[in-house]
Amino acid sequence: MAPLLAGCDFSSSPTRRKPIVLALGQLDGDAVVLQRLQALESLQDWGDWLRAPPAPVVAGFDLPFGLPRELVQALGWPLQWQACMAHYAGLTRAQIRDCFAAFCAQRPPGGKFAHRATDGPAGSSPSMKWVNPPVAFMMHAGVPRLIAAGWHLPGLLEGDARRVALEAYPGLLARALIGRRSYKSDTRAKQSAERLAARQDLLARLQQPGATGLELHLRAGAALCDVLVQDARGDCLDAVLCLVQAAWGARRHATGDALYGLPEGLDPLEGAIVTAQGQGVDLRPGATSAR
Structure with a gap:
Protein backbone atom coordinates (compact mmCIF):
# COMPACT_ATOMS: atom_id res chain seq x y z
CA MET A 1 0.00 0.00 0.00
CA ALA A 2 1.42 3.38 -1.01
CA PRO A 3 1.71 5.66 2.02
CA LEU A 4 -0.20 8.85 2.49
CA LEU A 5 2.15 11.79 2.10
CA ALA A 6 1.92 14.91 4.22
CA GLY A 7 3.66 18.26 4.40
CA CYS A 8 3.31 20.38 7.51
CA ASP A 9 3.83 24.12 7.81
CA PHE A 10 4.22 24.34 11.57
CA SER A 11 3.58 27.06 14.13
CA SER A 12 4.59 26.88 17.78
CA SER A 13 1.56 29.03 18.71
CA PRO A 14 -1.17 28.25 16.15
CA THR A 15 -4.42 30.19 16.04
CA ARG A 16 -7.43 30.40 13.74
CA ARG A 17 -5.72 33.33 12.00
CA LYS A 18 -2.36 31.53 11.74
CA PRO A 19 -3.01 27.77 11.88
CA ILE A 20 -0.75 24.80 11.33
CA VAL A 21 -1.33 23.74 7.72
CA LEU A 22 -1.18 20.19 6.40
CA ALA A 23 -0.89 19.36 2.70
CA LEU A 24 -2.00 15.77 2.05
CA GLY A 25 -1.44 13.72 -1.07
CA GLN A 26 0.06 10.66 -2.73
CA LEU A 27 2.58 9.69 -5.37
CA ASP A 28 1.44 8.80 -8.87
CA GLY A 29 4.56 7.96 -10.82
CA ASP A 30 6.67 11.12 -10.84
CA ALA A 31 3.72 13.27 -9.77
CA VAL A 32 3.00 14.31 -6.20
CA VAL A 33 -0.77 14.59 -6.23
CA LEU A 34 -2.09 17.20 -3.80
CA GLN A 35 -5.44 15.93 -2.55
CA ARG A 36 -6.38 18.42 0.14
CA LEU A 37 -5.23 21.06 2.61
CA GLN A 38 -6.13 20.94 6.28
CA ALA A 39 -5.84 23.69 8.90
CA LEU A 40 -5.25 22.88 12.57
CA GLU A 41 -5.91 25.79 14.91
CA SER A 42 -4.22 24.52 18.08
CA LEU A 43 -1.36 22.30 19.23
CA GLN A 44 -4.03 20.03 20.72
CA ASP A 45 -5.57 19.57 17.26
CA TRP A 46 -2.14 18.85 15.79
CA GLY A 47 -1.38 16.37 18.56
CA ASP A 48 -4.69 14.61 17.90
CA TRP A 49 -3.79 14.30 14.21
CA LEU A 50 -0.36 12.90 15.10
CA ARG A 51 -1.93 10.21 17.24
CA ALA A 52 -4.41 9.06 14.61
CA PRO A 53 -3.35 9.90 11.04
CA PRO A 54 -4.38 7.69 8.16
CA ALA A 55 -1.65 5.04 8.24
CA PRO A 56 0.81 4.46 6.74
CA VAL A 57 2.08 8.03 6.32
CA VAL A 58 5.37 9.75 5.50
CA ALA A 59 5.34 13.40 6.51
CA GLY A 60 7.71 16.34 6.19
CA PHE A 61 7.54 18.81 9.09
CA ASP A 62 8.90 22.33 8.85
CA LEU A 63 10.57 22.42 12.25
CA PRO A 64 14.03 21.37 13.45
CA PHE A 65 14.42 17.93 14.99
CA GLY A 66 17.72 18.51 16.80
CA LEU A 67 20.11 20.99 18.38
CA PRO A 68 23.72 21.64 17.34
CA ARG A 69 26.11 19.19 19.00
CA GLU A 70 28.45 22.08 19.82
CA LEU A 71 25.70 23.79 21.80
CA VAL A 72 24.58 20.67 23.63
CA GLN A 73 28.16 19.85 24.66
CA ALA A 74 28.81 23.41 25.86
CA LEU A 75 25.65 23.37 27.98
CA GLY A 76 26.39 19.95 29.46
CA TRP A 77 23.07 18.54 28.30
CA PRO A 78 22.58 14.82 27.47
CA LEU A 79 24.31 13.77 24.25
CA GLN A 80 21.77 11.06 23.45
CA TRP A 81 18.98 12.51 21.31
CA GLN A 82 15.91 11.31 23.18
CA ALA A 83 17.40 12.23 26.57
CA CYS A 84 18.38 15.64 25.18
CA MET A 85 14.87 16.25 23.88
CA ALA A 86 13.38 15.19 27.22
CA HIS A 87 15.62 17.71 29.00
CA TYR A 88 14.71 20.38 26.44
CA ALA A 89 10.99 19.70 26.77
CA GLY A 90 11.28 20.23 30.53
CA LEU A 91 12.42 23.83 30.11
CA THR A 92 10.14 26.83 29.66
CA ARG A 93 10.51 29.06 26.62
CA ALA A 94 11.89 31.79 28.86
CA GLN A 95 14.52 29.41 30.21
CA ILE A 96 15.47 28.36 26.68
CA ARG A 97 15.78 31.98 25.57
CA ASP A 98 17.92 32.95 28.56
CA CYS A 99 20.15 29.89 28.21
CA PHE A 100 20.74 30.36 24.50
CA ALA A 101 21.23 34.12 24.86
CA ALA A 102 23.92 33.52 27.50
CA PHE A 103 25.66 31.06 25.14
CA CYS A 104 25.61 33.61 22.32
CA ALA A 105 26.85 36.44 24.56
CA GLN A 106 30.12 34.60 25.14
CA ARG A 107 30.86 34.19 21.43
CA PRO A 108 32.44 36.61 18.92
CA PRO A 109 30.45 38.73 16.44
CA GLY A 110 29.57 36.76 13.32
CA GLY A 111 29.66 33.48 15.21
CA LYS A 112 27.07 33.92 17.91
CA PHE A 113 25.00 30.86 17.01
CA ALA A 114 26.06 27.22 16.86
CA HIS A 115 24.99 25.38 13.69
CA ARG A 116 24.16 21.81 12.78
CA ALA A 117 25.93 20.06 9.93
CA THR A 118 22.71 20.13 7.90
CA ASP A 119 22.31 23.93 8.10
CA GLY A 120 25.00 24.72 5.53
CA PRO A 121 23.68 22.51 2.71
CA ALA A 122 20.09 23.55 3.47
CA GLY A 123 20.78 27.25 4.03
CA SER A 124 18.57 27.07 7.11
CA SER A 125 18.50 29.09 10.32
CA PRO A 126 20.28 27.56 13.32
CA SER A 127 17.89 25.41 15.33
CA MET A 128 18.83 27.32 18.49
CA LYS A 129 17.44 30.60 17.12
CA TRP A 130 14.60 31.91 19.29
CA VAL A 131 13.54 34.94 17.19
CA ASN A 132 12.93 35.72 13.52
CA PRO A 133 12.01 32.89 13.15
CA PRO A 134 11.67 31.21 16.56
CA VAL A 135 12.65 27.75 15.36
CA ALA A 136 13.92 26.80 18.83
CA PHE A 137 10.38 27.24 20.15
CA MET A 138 8.97 25.33 17.16
CA MET A 139 11.17 22.38 18.10
CA HIS A 140 10.14 22.75 21.76
CA ALA A 141 6.47 22.56 20.79
CA GLY A 142 6.72 19.98 18.03
CA VAL A 143 9.32 17.31 18.75
CA PRO A 144 7.99 16.20 22.17
CA ARG A 145 4.57 15.69 20.61
CA LEU A 146 6.04 13.60 17.79
CA ILE A 147 7.81 11.47 20.40
CA ALA A 148 4.69 11.13 22.55
CA ALA A 149 2.64 10.08 19.53
CA GLY A 150 5.13 7.33 18.71
CA TRP A 151 6.35 8.49 15.28
CA HIS A 152 9.46 7.05 13.67
CA LEU A 153 12.19 9.64 13.09
CA PRO A 154 14.82 8.03 10.82
CA GLY A 155 18.31 8.26 12.26
CA LEU A 156 17.04 9.65 15.56
CA LEU A 157 14.26 7.53 17.09
CA GLU A 158 12.84 4.09 16.36
CA GLY A 159 9.08 4.40 16.42
CA ASP A 160 6.01 3.23 14.53
CA ALA A 161 7.31 2.45 11.02
CA ARG A 162 3.85 3.24 9.62
CA ARG A 163 4.20 6.87 10.74
CA VAL A 164 7.44 8.42 9.52
CA ALA A 165 8.48 11.99 10.36
CA LEU A 166 11.12 13.79 8.28
CA GLU A 167 12.53 17.23 8.98
CA ALA A 168 11.65 19.36 5.97
CA TYR A 169 12.50 22.92 5.00
CA PRO A 170 10.37 24.59 2.30
CA GLY A 171 12.84 27.44 1.75
CA LEU A 172 15.35 24.95 0.39
CA LEU A 173 13.07 23.81 -2.43
CA ALA A 174 11.63 27.28 -3.01
CA ARG A 175 15.09 28.71 -3.67
CA ALA A 176 15.80 25.93 -6.15
CA LEU A 177 12.72 26.99 -8.10
CA ILE A 178 12.67 30.82 -7.95
CA GLY A 179 15.96 31.78 -6.31
CA ARG A 180 15.76 34.23 -3.44
CA ARG A 181 12.58 36.02 -4.52
CA SER A 182 10.26 36.65 -1.59
CA TYR A 183 6.89 34.98 -2.08
CA LYS A 184 5.17 35.48 1.28
CA SER A 185 4.70 37.73 4.30
CA ASP A 186 2.65 37.63 7.49
CA THR A 187 2.47 41.43 7.39
CA ARG A 188 -0.51 42.63 5.36
CA ALA A 189 1.28 45.79 4.15
CA LYS A 190 4.03 43.60 2.63
CA GLN A 191 1.66 41.26 0.79
CA SER A 192 2.51 42.83 -2.54
CA ALA A 193 1.86 42.17 -6.21
CA GLU A 194 5.52 41.15 -6.53
CA ARG A 195 5.07 38.44 -3.91
CA LEU A 196 1.87 37.28 -5.61
CA ALA A 197 3.77 36.97 -8.90
CA ALA A 198 6.51 35.03 -7.11
CA ARG A 199 3.94 32.55 -5.74
CA ALA A 222 -7.46 24.36 -10.19
CA ALA A 223 -9.26 25.10 -6.91
CA LEU A 224 -6.30 24.02 -4.79
CA CYS A 225 -3.87 25.92 -7.00
CA ASP A 226 -5.94 29.05 -6.49
CA VAL A 227 -5.72 28.60 -2.71
CA LEU A 228 -1.93 28.21 -2.93
CA VAL A 229 -1.54 31.39 -4.95
CA GLN A 230 -3.99 33.51 -2.96
CA ASP A 231 -2.57 32.59 0.47
CA ALA A 232 -0.35 35.64 0.92
CA ARG A 233 1.19 34.24 4.11
CA GLY A 234 2.57 31.35 2.08
CA ASP A 235 1.60 28.75 4.69
CA CYS A 236 -0.29 26.54 2.23
CA LEU A 237 2.48 26.72 -0.36
CA ASP A 238 5.10 25.95 2.30
CA ALA A 239 3.11 22.88 3.37
CA VAL A 240 3.06 21.72 -0.26
CA LEU A 241 6.82 22.20 -0.58
CA CYS A 242 7.24 20.03 2.52
CA LEU A 243 4.89 17.49 0.91
CA VAL A 244 7.15 17.22 -2.13
CA GLN A 245 10.21 16.79 0.09
CA ALA A 246 8.42 14.03 2.01
CA ALA A 247 7.55 12.37 -1.29
CA TRP A 248 11.23 12.34 -2.27
CA GLY A 249 12.09 10.68 1.03
CA ALA A 250 9.31 8.12 0.63
CA ARG A 251 10.51 7.26 -2.86
CA ARG A 252 14.06 6.78 -1.59
CA HIS A 253 12.76 4.43 1.09
CA ALA A 254 10.79 2.47 -1.48
CA THR A 255 14.08 1.71 -3.25
CA GLY A 256 15.69 0.39 -0.06
CA ASP A 257 16.98 3.50 1.75
CA ALA A 258 16.21 3.00 5.44
CA LEU A 259 16.97 6.68 6.15
CA TYR A 260 14.53 8.06 3.58
CA GLY A 261 17.26 9.93 1.75
CA LEU A 262 18.92 11.39 4.82
CA PRO A 263 22.73 11.10 4.73
CA GLU A 264 24.16 7.85 6.05
CA GLY A 265 26.60 9.71 8.30
CA LEU A 266 24.05 12.02 9.87
CA ASP A 267 24.76 13.07 13.43
CA PRO A 268 22.31 11.08 15.63
CA LEU A 269 22.03 14.06 17.97
CA GLU A 270 21.51 16.79 15.36
CA GLY A 271 19.43 15.07 12.68
CA ALA A 272 19.25 16.34 9.09
CA ILE A 273 16.89 18.07 6.65
CA VAL A 274 15.49 15.81 3.96
CA THR A 275 16.82 16.54 0.41
CA ALA A 276 19.55 18.86 1.77
CA GLN A 277 22.27 16.34 1.07
CA GLY A 278 20.50 14.02 -1.34
CA GLN A 279 22.66 12.05 -3.72
CA GLY A 280 23.02 13.97 -6.95
CA VAL A 281 20.76 16.75 -5.66
CA ASP A 282 22.11 20.25 -5.08
CA LEU A 283 19.34 22.62 -4.07
CA ARG A 284 21.52 25.29 -2.49
CA PRO A 285 21.93 28.39 -4.66
CA GLY A 286 24.85 29.66 -2.57
CA ALA A 287 23.60 32.15 -0.01
CA THR A 288 21.97 31.13 3.22
CA SER A 289 18.35 31.82 4.04
CA ALA A 290 16.24 32.02 7.17
CA ARG A 291 13.93 29.15 7.83
Missing part, protein backbone atom coordinates in the same frame (compact mmCIF):
# COMPACT_ATOMS: atom_id res chain seq x y z
CA GLN A 200 2.49 32.12 -9.21
CA ASP A 201 5.94 31.44 -10.65
CA LEU A 202 6.86 29.11 -7.79
CA LEU A 203 3.72 27.05 -8.28
CA ALA A 204 4.21 26.91 -12.05
CA ARG A 205 7.78 25.70 -11.62
CA LEU A 206 6.71 23.18 -8.99
CA GLN A 207 4.28 21.69 -11.50
CA GLN A 208 6.86 21.53 -14.28
CA PRO A 209 8.47 18.07 -14.71
CA GLY A 210 12.19 18.21 -14.02
CA ALA A 211 12.19 21.67 -12.42
CA THR A 212 12.57 20.61 -8.78
CA GLY A 213 15.76 18.59 -9.24
CA LEU A 214 14.05 15.79 -7.31
CA GLU A 215 12.58 13.91 -10.30
CA LEU A 216 9.16 14.86 -8.95
CA HIS A 217 6.58 17.48 -9.81
CA LEU A 218 3.31 18.63 -8.27
CA ARG A 219 -0.12 17.86 -9.64
CA ALA A 220 -3.05 19.81 -8.18
CA GLY A 221 -6.54 20.81 -9.24
Whole structure:
Protein backbone atom coordinates (compact mmCIF):
# COMPACT_ATOMS: atom_id res chain seq x y z
CA MET A 1 0.00 0.00 0.00
CA ALA A 2 1.42 3.38 -1.01
CA PRO A 3 1.71 5.66 2.02
CA LEU A 4 -0.20 8.85 2.49
CA LEU A 5 2.15 11.79 2.10
CA ALA A 6 1.92 14.91 4.22
CA GLY A 7 3.66 18.26 4.40
CA CYS A 8 3.31 20.38 7.51
CA ASP A 9 3.83 24.12 7.81
CA PHE A 10 4.22 24.34 11.57
CA SER A 11 3.58 27.06 14.13
CA SER A 12 4.59 26.88 17.78
CA SER A 13 1.56 29.03 18.71
CA PRO A 14 -1.17 28.25 16.15
CA THR A 15 -4.42 30.19 16.04
CA ARG A 16 -7.43 30.40 13.74
CA ARG A 17 -5.72 33.33 12.00
CA LYS A 18 -2.36 31.53 11.74
CA PRO A 19 -3.01 27.77 11.88
CA ILE A 20 -0.75 24.80 11.33
CA VAL A 21 -1.33 23.74 7.72
CA LEU A 22 -1.18 20.19 6.40
CA ALA A 23 -0.89 19.36 2.70
CA LEU A 24 -2.00 15.77 2.05
CA GLY A 25 -1.44 13.72 -1.07
CA GLN A 26 0.06 10.66 -2.73
CA LEU A 27 2.58 9.69 -5.37
CA ASP A 28 1.44 8.80 -8.87
CA GLY A 29 4.56 7.96 -10.82
CA ASP A 30 6.67 11.12 -10.84
CA ALA A 31 3.72 13.27 -9.77
CA VAL A 32 3.00 14.31 -6.20
CA VAL A 33 -0.77 14.59 -6.23
CA LEU A 34 -2.09 17.20 -3.80
CA GLN A 35 -5.44 15.93 -2.55
CA ARG A 36 -6.38 18.42 0.14
CA LEU A 37 -5.23 21.06 2.61
CA GLN A 38 -6.13 20.94 6.28
CA ALA A 39 -5.84 23.69 8.90
CA LEU A 40 -5.25 22.88 12.57
CA GLU A 41 -5.91 25.79 14.91
CA SER A 42 -4.22 24.52 18.08
CA LEU A 43 -1.36 22.30 19.23
CA GLN A 44 -4.03 20.03 20.72
CA ASP A 45 -5.57 19.57 17.26
CA TRP A 46 -2.14 18.85 15.79
CA GLY A 47 -1.38 16.37 18.56
CA ASP A 48 -4.69 14.61 17.90
CA TRP A 49 -3.79 14.30 14.21
CA LEU A 50 -0.36 12.90 15.10
CA ARG A 51 -1.93 10.21 17.24
CA ALA A 52 -4.41 9.06 14.61
CA PRO A 53 -3.35 9.90 11.04
CA PRO A 54 -4.38 7.69 8.16
CA ALA A 55 -1.65 5.04 8.24
CA PRO A 56 0.81 4.46 6.74
CA VAL A 57 2.08 8.03 6.32
CA VAL A 58 5.37 9.75 5.50
CA ALA A 59 5.34 13.40 6.51
CA GLY A 60 7.71 16.34 6.19
CA PHE A 61 7.54 18.81 9.09
CA ASP A 62 8.90 22.33 8.85
CA LEU A 63 10.57 22.42 12.25
CA PRO A 64 14.03 21.37 13.45
CA PHE A 65 14.42 17.93 14.99
CA GLY A 66 17.72 18.51 16.80
CA LEU A 67 20.11 20.99 18.38
CA PRO A 68 23.72 21.64 17.34
CA ARG A 69 26.11 19.19 19.00
CA GLU A 70 28.45 22.08 19.82
CA LEU A 71 25.70 23.79 21.80
CA VAL A 72 24.58 20.67 23.63
CA GLN A 73 28.16 19.85 24.66
CA ALA A 74 28.81 23.41 25.86
CA LEU A 75 25.65 23.37 27.98
CA GLY A 76 26.39 19.95 29.46
CA TRP A 77 23.07 18.54 28.30
CA PRO A 78 22.58 14.82 27.47
CA LEU A 79 24.31 13.77 24.25
CA GLN A 80 21.77 11.06 23.45
CA TRP A 81 18.98 12.51 21.31
CA GLN A 82 15.91 11.31 23.18
CA ALA A 83 17.40 12.23 26.57
CA CYS A 84 18.38 15.64 25.18
CA MET A 85 14.87 16.25 23.88
CA ALA A 86 13.38 15.19 27.22
CA HIS A 87 15.62 17.71 29.00
CA TYR A 88 14.71 20.38 26.44
CA ALA A 89 10.99 19.70 26.77
CA GLY A 90 11.28 20.23 30.53
CA LEU A 91 12.42 23.83 30.11
CA THR A 92 10.14 26.83 29.66
CA ARG A 93 10.51 29.06 26.62
CA ALA A 94 11.89 31.79 28.86
CA GLN A 95 14.52 29.41 30.21
CA ILE A 96 15.47 28.36 26.68
CA ARG A 97 15.78 31.98 25.57
CA ASP A 98 17.92 32.95 28.56
CA CYS A 99 20.15 29.89 28.21
CA PHE A 100 20.74 30.36 24.50
CA ALA A 101 21.23 34.12 24.86
CA ALA A 102 23.92 33.52 27.50
CA PHE A 103 25.66 31.06 25.14
CA CYS A 104 25.61 33.61 22.32
CA ALA A 105 26.85 36.44 24.56
CA GLN A 106 30.12 34.60 25.14
CA ARG A 107 30.86 34.19 21.43
CA PRO A 108 32.44 36.61 18.92
CA PRO A 109 30.45 38.73 16.44
CA GLY A 110 29.57 36.76 13.32
CA GLY A 111 29.66 33.48 15.21
CA LYS A 112 27.07 33.92 17.91
CA PHE A 113 25.00 30.86 17.01
CA ALA A 114 26.06 27.22 16.86
CA HIS A 115 24.99 25.38 13.69
CA ARG A 116 24.16 21.81 12.78
CA ALA A 117 25.93 20.06 9.93
CA THR A 118 22.71 20.13 7.90
CA ASP A 119 22.31 23.93 8.10
CA GLY A 120 25.00 24.72 5.53
CA PRO A 121 23.68 22.51 2.71
CA ALA A 122 20.09 23.55 3.47
CA GLY A 123 20.78 27.25 4.03
CA SER A 124 18.57 27.07 7.11
CA SER A 125 18.50 29.09 10.32
CA PRO A 126 20.28 27.56 13.32
CA SER A 127 17.89 25.41 15.33
CA MET A 128 18.83 27.32 18.49
CA LYS A 129 17.44 30.60 17.12
CA TRP A 130 14.60 31.91 19.29
CA VAL A 131 13.54 34.94 17.19
CA ASN A 132 12.93 35.72 13.52
CA PRO A 133 12.01 32.89 13.15
CA PRO A 134 11.67 31.21 16.56
CA VAL A 135 12.65 27.75 15.36
CA ALA A 136 13.92 26.80 18.83
CA PHE A 137 10.38 27.24 20.15
CA MET A 138 8.97 25.33 17.16
CA MET A 139 11.17 22.38 18.10
CA HIS A 140 10.14 22.75 21.76
CA ALA A 141 6.47 22.56 20.79
CA GLY A 142 6.72 19.98 18.03
CA VAL A 143 9.32 17.31 18.75
CA PRO A 144 7.99 16.20 22.17
CA ARG A 145 4.57 15.69 20.61
CA LEU A 146 6.04 13.60 17.79
CA ILE A 147 7.81 11.47 20.40
CA ALA A 148 4.69 11.13 22.55
CA ALA A 149 2.64 10.08 19.53
CA GLY A 150 5.13 7.33 18.71
CA TRP A 151 6.35 8.49 15.28
CA HIS A 152 9.46 7.05 13.67
CA LEU A 153 12.19 9.64 13.09
CA PRO A 154 14.82 8.03 10.82
CA GLY A 155 18.31 8.26 12.26
CA LEU A 156 17.04 9.65 15.56
CA LEU A 157 14.26 7.53 17.09
CA GLU A 158 12.84 4.09 16.36
CA GLY A 159 9.08 4.40 16.42
CA ASP A 160 6.01 3.23 14.53
CA ALA A 161 7.31 2.45 11.02
CA ARG A 162 3.85 3.24 9.62
CA ARG A 163 4.20 6.87 10.74
CA VAL A 164 7.44 8.42 9.52
CA ALA A 165 8.48 11.99 10.36
CA LEU A 166 11.12 13.79 8.28
CA GLU A 167 12.53 17.23 8.98
CA ALA A 168 11.65 19.36 5.97
CA TYR A 169 12.50 22.92 5.00
CA PRO A 170 10.37 24.59 2.30
CA GLY A 171 12.84 27.44 1.75
CA LEU A 172 15.35 24.95 0.39
CA LEU A 173 13.07 23.81 -2.43
CA ALA A 174 11.63 27.28 -3.01
CA ARG A 175 15.09 28.71 -3.67
CA ALA A 176 15.80 25.93 -6.15
CA LEU A 177 12.72 26.99 -8.10
CA ILE A 178 12.67 30.82 -7.95
CA GLY A 179 15.96 31.78 -6.31
CA ARG A 180 15.76 34.23 -3.44
CA ARG A 181 12.58 36.02 -4.52
CA SER A 182 10.26 36.65 -1.59
CA TYR A 183 6.89 34.98 -2.08
CA LYS A 184 5.17 35.48 1.28
CA SER A 185 4.70 37.73 4.30
CA ASP A 186 2.65 37.63 7.49
CA THR A 187 2.47 41.43 7.39
CA ARG A 188 -0.51 42.63 5.36
CA ALA A 189 1.28 45.79 4.15
CA LYS A 190 4.03 43.60 2.63
CA GLN A 191 1.66 41.26 0.79
CA SER A 192 2.51 42.83 -2.54
CA ALA A 193 1.86 42.17 -6.21
CA GLU A 194 5.52 41.15 -6.53
CA ARG A 195 5.07 38.44 -3.91
CA LEU A 196 1.87 37.28 -5.61
CA ALA A 197 3.77 36.97 -8.90
CA ALA A 198 6.51 35.03 -7.11
CA ARG A 199 3.94 32.55 -5.74
CA GLN A 200 2.49 32.12 -9.21
CA ASP A 201 5.94 31.44 -10.65
CA LEU A 202 6.86 29.11 -7.79
CA LEU A 203 3.72 27.05 -8.28
CA ALA A 204 4.21 26.91 -12.05
CA ARG A 205 7.78 25.70 -11.62
CA LEU A 206 6.71 23.18 -8.99
CA GLN A 207 4.28 21.69 -11.50
CA GLN A 208 6.86 21.53 -14.28
CA PRO A 209 8.47 18.07 -14.71
CA GLY A 210 12.19 18.21 -14.02
CA ALA A 211 12.19 21.67 -12.42
CA THR A 212 12.57 20.61 -8.78
CA GLY A 213 15.76 18.59 -9.24
CA LEU A 214 14.05 15.79 -7.31
CA GLU A 215 12.58 13.91 -10.30
CA LEU A 216 9.16 14.86 -8.95
CA HIS A 217 6.58 17.48 -9.81
CA LEU A 218 3.31 18.63 -8.27
CA ARG A 219 -0.12 17.86 -9.64
CA ALA A 220 -3.05 19.81 -8.18
CA GLY A 221 -6.54 20.81 -9.24
CA ALA A 222 -7.46 24.36 -10.19
CA ALA A 223 -9.26 25.10 -6.91
CA LEU A 224 -6.30 24.02 -4.79
CA CYS A 225 -3.87 25.92 -7.00
CA ASP A 226 -5.94 29.05 -6.49
CA VAL A 227 -5.72 28.60 -2.71
CA LEU A 228 -1.93 28.21 -2.93
CA VAL A 229 -1.54 31.39 -4.95
CA GLN A 230 -3.99 33.51 -2.96
CA ASP A 231 -2.57 32.59 0.47
CA ALA A 232 -0.35 35.64 0.92
CA ARG A 233 1.19 34.24 4.11
CA GLY A 234 2.57 31.35 2.08
CA ASP A 235 1.60 28.75 4.69
CA CYS A 236 -0.29 26.54 2.23
CA LEU A 237 2.48 26.72 -0.36
CA ASP A 238 5.10 25.95 2.30
CA ALA A 239 3.11 22.88 3.37
CA VAL A 240 3.06 21.72 -0.26
CA LEU A 241 6.82 22.20 -0.58
CA CYS A 242 7.24 20.03 2.52
CA LEU A 243 4.89 17.49 0.91
CA VAL A 244 7.15 17.22 -2.13
CA GLN A 245 10.21 16.79 0.09
CA ALA A 246 8.42 14.03 2.01
CA ALA A 247 7.55 12.37 -1.29
CA TRP A 248 11.23 12.34 -2.27
CA GLY A 249 12.09 10.68 1.03
CA ALA A 250 9.31 8.12 0.63
CA ARG A 251 10.51 7.26 -2.86
CA ARG A 252 14.06 6.78 -1.59
CA HIS A 253 12.76 4.43 1.09
CA ALA A 254 10.79 2.47 -1.48
CA THR A 255 14.08 1.71 -3.25
CA GLY A 256 15.69 0.39 -0.06
CA ASP A 257 16.98 3.50 1.75
CA ALA A 258 16.21 3.00 5.44
CA LEU A 259 16.97 6.68 6.15
CA TYR A 260 14.53 8.06 3.58
CA GLY A 261 17.26 9.93 1.75
CA LEU A 262 18.92 11.39 4.82
CA PRO A 263 22.73 11.10 4.73
CA GLU A 264 24.16 7.85 6.05
CA GLY A 265 26.60 9.71 8.30
CA LEU A 266 24.05 12.02 9.87
CA ASP A 267 24.76 13.07 13.43
CA PRO A 268 22.31 11.08 15.63
CA LEU A 269 22.03 14.06 17.97
CA GLU A 270 21.51 16.79 15.36
CA GLY A 271 19.43 15.07 12.68
CA ALA A 272 19.25 16.34 9.09
CA ILE A 273 16.89 18.07 6.65
CA VAL A 274 15.49 15.81 3.96
CA THR A 275 16.82 16.54 0.41
CA ALA A 276 19.55 18.86 1.77
CA GLN A 277 22.27 16.34 1.07
CA GLY A 278 20.50 14.02 -1.34
CA GLN A 279 22.66 12.05 -3.72
CA GLY A 280 23.02 13.97 -6.95
CA VAL A 281 20.76 16.75 -5.66
CA ASP A 282 22.11 20.25 -5.08
CA LEU A 283 19.34 22.62 -4.07
CA ARG A 284 21.52 25.29 -2.49
CA PRO A 285 21.93 28.39 -4.66
CA GLY A 286 24.85 29.66 -2.57
CA ALA A 287 23.60 32.15 -0.01
CA THR A 288 21.97 31.13 3.22
CA SER A 289 18.35 31.82 4.04
CA ALA A 290 16.24 32.02 7.17
CA ARG A 291 13.93 29.15 7.83
